Amino acid sequence: MIPEFREDGRIFGTRISVYDIIPYLEGGRTSMEDIAKYNSLTMDELQTGLQYIDTYRDDVMRINRAIDERHARGNPPEVQAKLDAIHERFQRFWTWLAQRGYAHPGAPGRPLPPNSLFRLLSEFDAEESMSVRNGAA
Amino acid sequence: MKGILADVNCDGHLKNLLLVWVRPEWHGLWQPLQLQCFFFEDFGISRAAQDDDVWRFCQRESLVLLTGNRNRDGEQSLDAVIVRETSTITLPVFTIGSMQRISTDRIYLETVVIHLLEYLIDLKEKPETLVGAGRIFLPKNAAAGN
DSSP: OOOOOOTTOBOTTSSOBHHHHHHHHHHOOSOHHHHHHHTTOOHHHHHHHHHHHHHTHHHHHHHHHHHHHHHHHOSOHHHHHHHHHHHHHHHHHHHHHHHTTBOBTTBOOBOOOTTOHHHHHHHHHHHHHHHHHHHHO | OOEEEEOTTOHHHHHHHHHHHTSHHHHHHHGGGOOEEEEHHHHTOOTTOOHHHHHHHHHHHTEEEEEOOOOOOOTTSHHHHHHHHOOTTOOOEEEESOHHHHHHOHHHHHHHHHHHHHHHHHHHHOTTTTTTOOEEEESSSTTTTO
8 A cells, every 4th residue: 555645754653754764775785674674664664665755756855855955054053163172172182192002093002091081181181271371471 | 961862763873883982992982981872672662752752751861862863844853842942951962964874884984983972072071062052963074974
């Protein structure tokens, strides 16, 4: 039975919509079994979704494009500015850890001692503040 | 913040992230956060739950939601409830920009892993920075994966 068109595109009985499935189909590198598994769908439910996409292709793809555009806009500038500041601080922190021989994301080294992360972050911040003060003096 | 709740289509993705975080070179960064990873079944949440109910559950239980949510806008959508109910004390929702690339693109996976870990550490250390931020897309530019 072909499901009735609904704007939200949800697969009956789940919180998964056809818009969750489409990127996997477009990517072309995921098997149907894996698409079902990743989205916690049965193969029957996935088939229902695929049939829905086929039946209402133009409307579904129009809505999907709008969702893609919304996602591509990403974070609001004020949130992105905070995220950038966090990321930049950690980039400096990872370098600081590497200089002390510690492992950090993507680089081998000594493991951090248990529960030392926040203490090391405080030391790092204190050193950064001191070098800023010394630079300003 | 007690932990991370994987949306119903993020189970495998959160497990992939966790596999990285527990590696020896990451463990010292992940373990001090003392965060637990949860799945819908842990709380008996229906896989048909509405976005707004899931979001409110996360706020009540002090969990950040990890999702790939691409639901259409609507009264009960994630975007709608975030706009309506986000306050200066609500935890953010982390949205993976490209769910399929987590499974097929190692560089993309590592980018998400690093960025999310940095934000989680920051949330533990200085919660005032990201609480109230609403929805946060990972990574910064999903299309380019950077």
